[in-house]
Amino acid sequence: xxxxxxxxxxxxxxxxxxxxxxxYIRFLLILIMFIFFILFLLMPLxxxxxxxxKHGFSMYLNALKDPFACDAIILTLSIASISVPLxxxxxxxxxWLITKFDFYGKSLLVTFLDLPFAVSPVIAGLLFVLLFxxxxxxxxxxxxxxxxxxxxxxxxxxxxxxxxxxxxxxxxLIPAMQAxxxxxxxxxxxxxxxxxxxxxNVTLPNVKGALFYGIVLxxxxxxxxxxxxSVVSGNIKGKTSTIPLYIETLxxxxxxxxxxxxxxxxxxxxxxxxxxxxxxxxxxxxxx
Amino acid sequence: xxxxxxxxSLIVFSPSLNAIELLNxxxxxxxxxxxxxxxxxxxxxxxxxGEEVIIKQSHGxxxxxxxxxxxxxxxxxxxxxxAADIDAIAxxxxxxxxxxxxxxxxxxxxxxxxxxxxxKGNPKGIHDWGDLIKPGIQVITxxxxxxxxxxWNFLAAWGWALKNYGEDDKKALDFVKKLYxxxxxxDSGARGATTTFQERKIGDVLINWENELLLAIKQFPDEYxxxxxxxxxxxxxxxxxxxxxxxRKGTRSVAQAYLEYLFSDExxxxxxxxxxxxxxxxxxxxxxxxxPEIKTFTIDEVFGGWSNATKxxxxxxxxxxxxxxN
Amino acid sequence: xxxxxxRILPGFHLTLGICLTYLTLLVFIPLSTIFIRSSGLGxxxxxxxxxxxxxxxxxxxxxxxxxxASLTNAFFGFIAAWVLSRYRFPGHGFFDSxxxxxxxxxxxxxxxxxxxxxxxxxxxxxxxxxxxxxxxxSLIGIYIALTFVGFPFVVRTLQPVIEGLDREIEEAxxxxxxxxxxxxxxxxxxxxxxxxxxxxxxxxxRAIGEYGSVIFISGNMPMRTEITPLVIVKFLENYQYxxxxxxxxxxxxxxxxxxxxxxxxxxxxxLIGQAKN
Numbered sequence: 001x002x003x004x005x006x007x008x009x010x011x012x013x014x015x016x017x018x019x020x021x022x023x024y025i026r027f028l029l030i031l032i033m034f035i036f037f038i039l040f041l042l043m044p045l046x047x048x049x050x051x052x053x054k055h056g057f058s059m060y061l062n063a064l065k066d067p068f069a070c071d072a073i074i075l076t077l078s079i080a081s082i083s084v085p086l087x088x089x090x091x092x093x094x095x096w097l098i099t100k101f102d103f104y105g106k107s108l109l110v111t112f113l114d115l116p117f118a119v120s121p122v123i124a125g126l127l128f129v130l131l132f133x134x135x136x137x138x139x140x141x142x143x144x145x146x147x148x149x150x151x152x153x154x155x156x157x158x159x160x161x162x163x164x165x166x167x168x169x170x171x172x173l174i175p176a177m178q179a180x181x182x183x184x185x186x187x188x189x190x191x192x193x194x195x196x197x198x199x200x201n202v203t204l205p206n207v208k209g210a211l212f213y214g215i216v217l218x219x220x221x222x223x224x225x226x227x228x229x230s231v232v233s234g235n236i237k238g239k240t241s242t243i244p245l246y247i248e249t250l251x252x253x254x255x256x257x258x259x260x261x262x263x264x265x266x267x268x269x270x271x272x273x274x275x276x277x278x279x280x281x282x283x284x285x286x287x288x
Numbered sequence: 289x290x291x292x293x294x295x296x297s298l299i300v301f302s303p304s305l306n307a308i309e310l311l312n313x314x315x316x317x318x319x320x321x322x323x324x325x326x327x328x329x330x331x332x333x334x335x336x337x338g339e340e341v342i343i344k345q346s347h348g349x350x351x352x353x354x355x356x357x358x359x360x361x362x363x364x365x366x367x368x369x370x371a372a373d374i375d376a377i378a379x380x381x382x383x384x385x386x387x388x389x390x391x392x393x394x395x396x397x398x399x400x401x402x403x404x405x406x407x408k409g410n411p412k413g414i415h416d417w418g419d420l421i422k423p424g425i426q427v428i429t430x431x432x433x434x435x436x437x438x439x440w441n442f443l444a445a446w447g448w449a450l451k452n453y454g455e456d457d458k459k460a461l462d463f464v465k466k467l468y469x470x471x472x473x474x475d476s477g478a479r480g481a482t483t484t485f486q487e488r489k490i491g492d493v494l495i496n497w498e499n500e501l502l503l504a505i506k507q508f509p510d511e512y513x514x515x516x517x518x519x520x521x522x523x524x525x526x527x528x529x530x531x532x533x534x535x536r537k538g539t540r541s542v543a544q545a546y547l548e549y550l551f552s553d554e555x556x557x558x559x560x561x562x563x564x565x566x567x568x569x570x571x572x573x574x575x576x577x578x579x580p581e582i583k584t585f586t587i588d589e590v591f592g593g594w595s596n597a598t599k600x601x602x603x604x605x606x607x608x609x610x611x612x613x614n
Numbered sequence: 615x616x617x618x619x620x621r622i623l624p625g626f627h628l629t630l631g632i633c634l635t636y637l638t639l640l641v642f643i644p645l646s647t648i649f650i651r652s653s654g655l656g657x658x659x660x661x662x663x664x665x666x667x668x669x670x671x672x673x674x675x676x677x678x679x680x681x682x683a684s685l686t687n688a689f690f691g692f693i694a695a696w697v698l699s700r701y702r703f704p705g706h707g708f709f710d711s712x713x714x715x716x717x718x719x720x721x722x723x724x725x726x727x728x729x730x731x732x733x734x735x736x737x738x739x740x741x742x743x744x745x746x747x748x749x750x751x752s753l754i755g756i757y758i759a760l761t762f763v764g765f766p767f768v769v770r771t772l773q774p775v776i777e778g779l780d781r782e783i784e785e786a787x788x789x790x791x792x793x794x795x796x797x798x799x800x801x802x803x804x805x806x807x808x809x810x811x812x813x814x815x816x817x818x819x820r821a822i823g824e825y826g827s828v829i830f831i832s833g834n835m836p837m838r839t840e841i842t843p844l845v846i847v848k849f850l851e852n853y854q855y856x857x858x859x860x861x862x863x864x865x866x867x868x869x870x871x872x873x874x875x876x877x878x879x880x881x882x883x884x885l886i887g888q889a890k891n
Contacts, residue, residue: 020794021794029696029697032690032693033693033697036690036693036694037709040761041712041713041716041762043731043737044719044724044727045715047727047730047731048719048727051727089632090633093628093633093636094633096625097626108874109633109637110880112641112642113637114815114819114877115645115819115869115873116641117820118820118869120823120843120865121825121826122843122846122850123862126850128644129359129360130647130648131647133359133360134360135358135359136380137359137360138647149360151360152362162640163644166636166640166641167816171816174812175771175775176809179779180778181888189622198623199625206778209773209774209777213773213774217717217770220714220718221718224719225720226720226826227721227826230348231356234346234361236345236346237345238344244720247720248722249319251479251726252316252347254503260723263719263720263723266719266720269718270714270718271711271712278707278711349851352850355850376853431834433851433852434847473751473833473834473835475834476829476847480829483726487730488730488734488750489734490733604663604849604857609666609668612668612836612837
């Protein structure tokens with residue numbers, strides 16, 4: 001792909017000179033993006049990897065071989081594998097609701113949808129403590145009666161993660177579906193297709209890009225979430241310690257390199273899905 | 289799906305199947321110490337009773353950890369930085385109010401104090417608290433509102449100022465005002481402050497636990513030196529059994545033994561090895577070279593206990609807030 | 615008209631049901647706890663807790679800097695999304711991938727890395743400090759951290775929309791003799807505006823609540839560089855749950871109102887777009 005693109009540097013994929021910016025504008029825009037990316041994204045990324053490999057590759061591997069780190073990785077993956085599908089179902093339903101129908105209070109509903117982002121992680125954790133604490137929470141009697149622990153155990157961490165990542169998929173889908181309009185769906189329904197069929201065969205293929213970004217972001221954030229999860233986890237080493245929590249633990253133990261090594265791994269894990277997308281796109285283009 | 293379920297059940301249930309499990313909820317700088325102590329205790333308990341015991345650790349800011357226990361974290365024992373934090377747990381009804389008298393030495397198995405870390409050669413000539421308010425000196429200490437050690441730092445400074453300026457509260461206030469005017473960064477925790485001082489190279493002096501400073505010296509002997517002030521506060525981290533939890537889990541006897549073993553010679557030696565001052569005078573004498581003599585006062589002597597100190601200095605709108613108001 | 619539309623596409627009740635149930639369980643009930651908890655304070659103490667000088671100063675810092683940071687993100691995010699979806703250049707795939715970095719990195723790691731970069735002896739800070747730009751332990755530091763955490767929102771909301779734009783409309787505009795600039799402003803930009811509003815709203819919301827990365831780089835000086843989430847933490851550390859939830863309520867209500875305005879603007883821009891078509 002690299003070789004292929006070199007021939008078309010600074011040119012859009014499907015070129016038509018009448019609909020393109022002049023070359024100097026394109027160059028300027030790319031330059032602006034480069035500078036911004038280097039200052040805000042690339043340099044922090046380099047810092048993470050620089051710190052991770054500061055004392056050599058073998059130290060890096062040692063940091064990842066740590067049994068507590070393995071526990072943390074398994075725990076993080078299990079949490080993400082529950083939270084992301086839940087939010088996916090919710091996101092699809094909500095996006096359909098918001099973009100296909102007009103009803104009163106729509107802006108209000110969308111705003112409620114955004115709220116989990118505005119709630120500080122500190123507070124997000126506290127919410128579930130106030131609900132599920134076995135000592136003073138709203139449901140403390142029931143929880144104590146059945147001897148169930150929600151917080152300071154896996155369920156609480158899943159709930160907190162789901163809360164923090166709740167809007168992602170819906171919020172990615174809504175603008176994309178709005179931009180496409182509803183004409184195609186109307187056509188499908190008018191031609192006699194069922195609602196589900198329309199949804200799976202017309203709507204979803206149209207927004208698969210947005211859906212994909214939504215899942216990537218939701219997954220990345222679910223794995224990287226620290227604040228809310230740390231409040232409801234109790235941070236018990238080897239038991240309720242997710243990757244971000246264990247990174248903090250390592251940092252506090254003055255194992256800075258191991259902390260950054262695990263951070264770099266988390267970055268790779270979270271971006272792994274994006275990598276797969278690139279691979280699929282690549283093989284797809286090659287075939288053409 | 290099946291695998292996910294297996295994973296979950298493994299994570300949730302596995303450790304409880306084969307051995308007794310204790311949860312020790314502790315504060316930040318005790319990580320290395322309890323790592324070693326837990327092994328020693330497991331060995332001791334196995335020899336004594338034949339039972340397998342696994343101790344899980346949770347570390348974090350002292351106040352936050354106490355809150356987690358109040359909110360229902362299943363701690364068998366708590367080992368925190370401030371007696372006030374365990375008092376708060378007692379107020380929530382998880383352990384009796386007289387908890388501090390249930391173990392020897394006021395439930396404080398290891399001690400520390402507050403000292404200074406300066407850059408090698410002490411270029412700014414810092415020898416005592418009075419030097420910290422000189423113009424041009426940058427002092428690094430965390431925020432007392434969010435960090436346990438920062439409260440000790442604040443109280444140590446206040447106590448020194450009281451002694452030095454004839455027990456005058458106004459002059460002490462004036463002193464700490466000047467002191468905090470020299471603080472360019474108020475990190476949220478002790479570790480953050482250490483990073484600011486060591487890695488960002490900001491500040492001329494770091495105020496912190498003596499045990500943390502000794503650890504820093506061990507790691508970077510050529511970069512820093514410790515300055516012991518003429519007078520400091522005796523920091524007494526405390527430990528307690530959480531009665532409600534151990535009774536529910538049926539772990540009272542082993543948890544009790546876990547805490548008592550801290551006061552044994554072996555426990556004390558491990559603490560001393562990890563830069564804590566032993567509560568036992570004999571053990572302290574063994575490590576005399578590491579811990580220079582220091583004149584200290586306790587929080588009860590000067591401030592009348594934690595609850596008074598908190599009310600006077602750290603509550604909303606109290607003295608610490610006033611420092612920054614104008 | 616609108617009623618007719620509801621009849622055409624099925625699934626209104628199903629999706630409304632799923633959406634409301636989910637929101638009730640995960641958002642409404644949990645958020646109501648903080649209102650109920652803080653109401654235990656009584657009006658007078660509630661007012662005192664949310665209007666003490668330090669808290670007021672922190673609102674200014676949090677909302678002011680969040681506003682600026684998300685504005686920055688809207689501008690650069692728009693350029694980035696445009697460049698990434700329209701142009702091909704060496705390293706395109708790589709740049710596209712690292713957009714999500716701020717989500718993937720735990721906030722504390724982000725905070726530590728940014729502080730390392732932008733402090734006086736850092737790789738970037740060493741060039742900024744001589745220019746008089748104090749880029750760490752200052753308001754600028756908070757601005758940097760908040761820009762960092764909000765950036766992916768704008769890019770990732772705009773990107774699928776730009777990719778889904780119908781190029782034929784642009785071509786039609788161009789073939790009718792409109793300049794590129796005019797085509798952009800009259801055709802392209804209006805159809806991207808709703809997504810831009812969404813991205814802005816999300817970046818802004820995220821910036822308001824951000825805690826982990828900011829506390830490392832802000833210096834946390836009371837009255838000057840203290841953010842509201844830190845004020846909440848300070849209350850919690852003192853076991854003042856009610857005051858903490860009181861401040862959280864205020865934050866929530868203000869951000870709710872701001873988000874509502876942005877979303878209303880967004881809704882309006884969609885309507886304008888539809889009317890034009």
